[in-house]
Amino acid sequence: MFGAIIGDIVGSRFEFHNHRDKEFELFAPACQPTDDSVMTLAVAAALMEAGWAADALGPCAVRWMQELGRRYPDCGYGGRFYHWVFSDAPRPYRSWGNGAAMRISPVGFRARSEAEVKALSRAVTAVSHDHPEGLKGAEAVAMAIFLARSGADMAAIRKRVERDYYHIDFTLDEIRSSYRFDESCQGSVPQALEAFFESVSFEDAIRNAISIGGDSDTLAAIAGGVAEAYYGVPEDIAGEAERYLDEVQRDILERWREKT
Numbered sequence: 001m002f003g004a005i006i007g008d009i010v011g012s013r014f015e016f017h018n019h020r021d022k023e024f025e026l027f028a029p030a031c032q033p034t035d036d037s038v039m040t041l042a043v044a045a046a047l048m049e050a051g052w053a054a055d056a057l058g059p060c061a062v063r064w065m066q067e068l069g070r071r072y073p074d075c076g077y078g079g080r081f082y083h084w085v086f087s088d089a090p091r092p093y094r095s096w097g098n099g100a101a102m103r104i105s106p107v108g109f110r111a112r113s114e115a116e117v118k119a120l121s122r123a124v125t126a127v128s129h130d131h132p133e134g135l136k137g138a139e140a141v142a143m144a145i146f147l148a149r150s151g152a153d154m155a156a157i158r159k160r161v162e163r164d165y166y167h168i169d170f171t172l173d174e175i176r177s178s179y180r181f182d183e184s185c186q187g188s189v190p191q192a193l194e195a196f197f198e199s200v201s202f203e204d205a206i207r208n209a210i211s212i213g214g215d216s217d218t219l220a221a222i223a224g225g226v227a228e229a230y231y232g233v234p235e236d237i238a239g240e241a242e243r244y245l246d247e248v249q250r251d252i253l254e255r256w257r258e259k260t
């Protein structure tokens with residue numbers, strides 16, 4: 001799941017200043033972890049606390065997303081999710097936002113079967129993003145990660161995504177000049193997955209995701225999570241990215257690495 005955090009950190013400076021090109025410095029002083037990283041860590045912490053059990057995961061996810069959400073209140077949440085984070089009685093709000101997909105990578109890295117991918121993904125996602133497109137966006141990303149981890153090749157992962165989740169009828173080159181910010185799962189998860197499908201390395205997947213503009217940190221977080229599962233993360237990139245995390249964030253990451 002650190003791949004998703006790296007994508008978020010790299011993409012953070014491009015969310016509101018799109019850079020429609022693959023050439024750029026991966027890390028810069030303006031980079032920072034945003035909501036994508038914070039919620040990914042919350043899902044990881046919730047999974048550890050729930051002992052990986054789907055029936056215990058929902059309440060743990062609510063608790064951790066609220067706890068970290070409140071600790072980092074200004075890292076880019078959408079309005080309705082912000083309200084959810086601070087609510088005394090948080091309820092799902094039929095969201096199809098790509099927040100469902102940007103935070104789900106720990107599920108893909110942890111699940112032991114496709115059935116578990118689906119159960120864990122639904123348990124995490126339905127606490128807020130219970131619209132069918134929200135549930136689908138999260139599951140598509142978690143499944144792609146699970147398949148990549150399990151040794152499926154790129155063509156097989158694409159085939160599965162196209163069969164069960166999204167028909168991807170474009171290339172990055174075709175959409176690069178026209179793609180616009182889209183916070184929906186259905187308008188950003190296929191694009192992020194295509195950034196992975198056209199990649200030749202972890203770094204290349206992130207560069208692809210940035211290069212089409214739009215919701216850059218989230219596209220790169222989604223592509224980065226899948227790319228981590230497929231290629232692994234080069235040590236130098238991991239080391240650079242880790243410097244952007246604070247102690248609380250690093251602690252969850254450390255615990256996750258020990259447990260997985």
Ligand SMILES: [Mg+2]
Pocket residue numbers: 034035036075076217218
């Ligand atoms: Mg963000």
